[in-house]
Amino acid sequence: MKTLTLDVDYDCDFDLFGLVSSSREHTLAWVLNRVLHLRLVKQPDLVYDLLARGRLVISNYLHATEHLTLRLLRNRSVDPSPLKKPFLAPDIKEYDYLLQISNGVGGLAAPALLASLDALPEVQLVSQLDPNSLQFKENLLF
Known part of the structure; x- marks a missing residue:
């Protein structure tokens, strides 16, 4: 029997930043809320069941x-x-941590946000990443 596979190429239209931080997630969210004037709210964890291999539970x-x-x-x-x-x-x-931004403007546009995140003492390293170049980019689509 012939097996068919479906190859889908996703186009990610968001900015993605990688953060290295030893802070706990709620502390980092609080700092980002304070500095960037946001209201990051804890959502239910994302659960990826990977069949027989196990599952991932991602804080969100x-x-x-x-x-x-x-x-x-x-x-x-x-x-x-x-x-x-x-x-x-x-x-x-x-x-x-990964910071995913759709339609960022002003202080949340990529260059300004990169500078703001880099200035935070809770963030040791921040980099802007190209989500389209990631092998597992479909994990970032919600």
Whole structure:
């Protein structure tokens, strides 16, 4: 019997930032709320069931307005996982958190946001990433 596979190429139309921080997620969300004048609110954890291999439980904070959507995602699974790489984006596992922004303008546009995040003492390293170049970019589509 012939097996068919479906190849779908997703186009990611959001800005993605990788953050290295030793802060806990709620502390980092509070700092981002204070500095960037946001209202990041804890959402139910994202659960990815990977059939027989295990599951990922990803912490998720959301700030949504009519024109802007901003998510703070923890890159590593919150629950212990039997997976070899328990990351939301295993190809960028060196980042502790991912910041996903759709329609960022003004202070939340990519260059201004990069400068603001880099100035925070809670953030050791921040980089802007190209989501279209990631191998597991479909994990970032909600």
